[in-house]
Amino acid sequence: MLQFIIQGRGGQGAQLAGKLLADVFFQEGRYVLVYASYGGARRGNPVSSSLRVDDKPIRLRCDIEHPDAIVCFDPSLLEGGKLLNAATGQTLVLINSSLPAKEFAHLGDFKVVTIDARTIAQKHQLGRIVNTTLVGASLGLLGYSNVELLEKVVGETSPLKPEGNVAACMEGYRIARKGSC
Amino acid sequence: MSTEHTRLLLSGNHAVSYAVKLARPNVMPVYPITPQTPILEKITEFHAGGEMTGEIMTMESEHSVMAAAITASLTGVRVFTATASQGLLLMHEMLHYAAGARAPIVMANVNRTLGSPWGFWPDQTDSLAQRDVGWIQYYCENGQESHDTTLQAFRVAEQVLLPVMVVHEAFYVSHAMEAVDIVSQQQVDAYLPPFNPPHRLDPQIGESWGNTVSQTMFQNHRRDMGEAMERVLEVGKQADRELQELVGRGYGILEQYRCEGAEFIIATMGSMTGTVRDVVDELRAAGVSIGLLKIRLFRPFPVADLREALVGVPKVMVLDRNFAPGTGGVLFQELKAALYGLAGAPEIHGYLAGVGGTNISPSAIKEMVQCAMGENPSVNSVWKG
Known part of the structure; x- marks a missing residue:
């Protein structure tokens, strides 16, 4: 089973990122279960999405204990937050930040990777909507290979600016694949 | 069409x-x-x-x-x-x-x-x-x-x-x-x-x-x-x-999941049944004689079916994601009443688990199973999780 925790602040699209990842794996014929939880959907509040992907039906209805990947939309969520409580030495922690990964070494012994998703999103006229870039980067880091499907799903599910979202997603994906995060 | x-x-x-x-x-x-x-x-x-x-x-x-x-x-x-x-x-x-x-x-x-x-x-x-x-x-x-x-x-x-x-x-x-x-x-x-x-x-x-x-x-x-x-x-x-x-999909009004010959049954309702299934599979693989009783129809409460499902089972653990102050878990109360006077009725352990939406992990359920196996049941619901 592949397990993701995605966290952002209300309005950043973390919930939609979970849904988008789920849709990609679902369309590949895998079993998925994704749910978001929030304490009242307010802009700025932490919003988490939990995604499980497996080759058999998923029955667990509880928090993810040992995620394979944590996607963090905003570094301010890391300080004093609970996001990294579930991380282990094996967990990939992808952070949206212009700073290099070594700046986050103090957080603990995780596989930290950063990507400047804000700059990529702005380049593609997406403003502060970084979710598609982070989805592309996380799949790239996990070695995902069905690029055509990823492009199709992002294009079909983007509520606005499908072309910009596809371009940002693929840029995130390529950077991650090249190991240049 | x-x-x-x-x-x-x-x-x-x-x-x-x-x-x-x-x-x-x-x-x-x-x-x-x-x-x-x-x-x-x-x-x-x-x-x-x-x-x-x-x-x-x-x-x-x-x-x-x-x-x-x-x-x-x-x-x-x-x-x-x-x-x-x-x-x-x-x-x-x-x-x-x-x-x-x-x-x-x-x-x-x-x-x-x-x-x-x-x-x-x-x-x-x-x-x-x-x-x-x-x-x-x-x-x-x-x-x-x-x-x-x-x-x-x-x-x-x-x-x-x-x-x-x-x-x-x-x-x-x-x-x-x-x-x-x-x-x-x-x-x-x-x-x-x-x-x-x-x-x-x-x-x-x-x-x-x-x-x-x-x-x-x-x-x-x-x-x-x-x-x-x-x-x-x-x-x-x-x-x-x-x-x-x-x-091709049926559920019954109750579901007995891996209850054949079970000496310990976990009874619950709703989303927690999914997590319990994984626990039952894991414990069965380890040789524990355990099953799940899922209550799908709660009203009317299927008393006769429940008595039939639980007669002769030594222990039942009820997981209640609800709380009625003064009486405890609702399913625990109802199940005890349903089994009243049944010869060969199980011991029933009532645990409040997941009240307020607290997370109930498979390991938490396994701990509760262990706890219930080793102790006498309390007449009141016990807080867990």
């Missing part, structure tokens, strides 16, 4: 909306409340897009929603609505009235904590607090079950003339997206004939409803309701079997 099945990635809430569309209700009074709102949003979207006919009524409160649902239902048409938490409580007076009026309304309720303090978390106390209002209640484990149960609910409600509540929990089911096989319109039309009750409010017919009655008439009316509830045990099983014949 096709019988080919369609598999969609849907939230539990939207799985309900799709079933409602297929059931072709005539009237849908609506009022929003988190975490139910996506059910009614999707229905209004279907309606606006011309995929659903029927009348949507936007009301000013949940109390008015239920009042509108009752009066619409009594004109002999199919009625659906949905609510959650505080909204369900505001309906309370009208819930009794709906059952007494024998209005076969189907309503989805999304379990959410009750204020005060304020929260949005999965907790079954809201609907369990309505256990005496005369509504049939189903508790669903996942979106697929909520989809299928909504269809069964219309069948059962209209056969016995009692309202049905289809219940699933906030977030773990309501907002959890997973693959859902949508029943085809052709299959639903065959399964759910148009509602055509023997009595209805119609100015052309001249019947009345809800007049002042004598004590004896009132008592007889309540007996009739009780008999209708009793019939649900059979009608519910039949509705489940017949849908299974059409779509």
Whole structure:
């Protein structure tokens, strides 16, 4: 089973990122279960999405204990937050930040990777909507290979600016694949 | 019209909306409340897009929603609505009235904590607090079950003339997206004939409803309701079997998962049953003689089936994601009462687990199993998790 925790602040699209990842794996014929939880959907509040992907039906209805990947939309969520409580030495922690990964070494012994998703999103006229870039980067880091499907799903599910979202997603994906995060 | 099945990635809430569309209700009074709102949003979207006919009524409160649902239902048409938490409580007076009026309304309720303090978390106390209002209640484990149960609910409600509540929990089911096989319109039309009750409010017919009655008439009316509830045990099983014949999925009113020869059974309802399945598989693989008893139909409480399922089992552990101060977990209380006087009844351990939506992991459940195996049961519910 592949397990993701995605966290952002209300309005950043973390919930939609979970849904988008789920849709990609679902369309590949895998079993998925994704749910978001929030304490009242307010802009700025932490919003988490939990995604499980497996080759058999998923029955667990509880928090993810040992995620394979944590996607963090905003570094301010890391300080004093609970996001990294579930991380282990094996967990990939992808952070949206212009700073290099070594700046986050103090957080603990995780596989930290950063990507400047804000700059990529702005380049593609997406403003502060970084979710598609982070989805592309996380799949790239996990070695995902069905690029055509990823492009199709992002294009079909983007509520606005499908072309910009596809371009940002693929840029995130390529950077991650090249190991240049 | 096709019988080919369609598999969609849907939230539990939207799985309900799709079933409602297929059931072709005539009237849908609506009022929003988190975490139910996506059910009614999707229905209004279907309606606006011309995929659903029927009348949507936007009301000013949940109390008015239920009042509108009752009066619409009594004109002999199919009625659906949905609510959650505080909204369900505001309906309370009208819930009794709906059952007494024998209005076969189907309503989805999304379990959410009750204020005060304020929260949005999965907790079954809201609907369990309505256990005496005369509504049939189903508790669903996942979106697929909520989809299928909504269809069964219309069948059962209209056969016995009692309202049905289809219940699933906030977030773990309501907002959890997973693959859902949508029943085809052709299959639903065959399964759910148009509602055509023997009595209805119609100015052309001249019947009345809800007049002042004598004590004896009132008592007889309540007996009739009780008999209708009793019939649900059979009608519910039949509705489940017949849908299974059409779509290949059945649930029973109870489910015994790996209970063959089990010396320890975990009894619970709703989303936690999913997590318990994984625990049972893991412990069975380790040689522990353990099973799961899932209670799907909570009202009427299937006493005879429960006694049959649990007779001779040494220990039962009840997991209650609800809390009634002063008595404890509702399922624990009900199960103890159901097994009263049964020769060979199990010891019952009642654990409050997941109250307020706290996370219940497989390892937490395993610890509870270990605990229950090693101690004598307490007469009161015990806080866990």
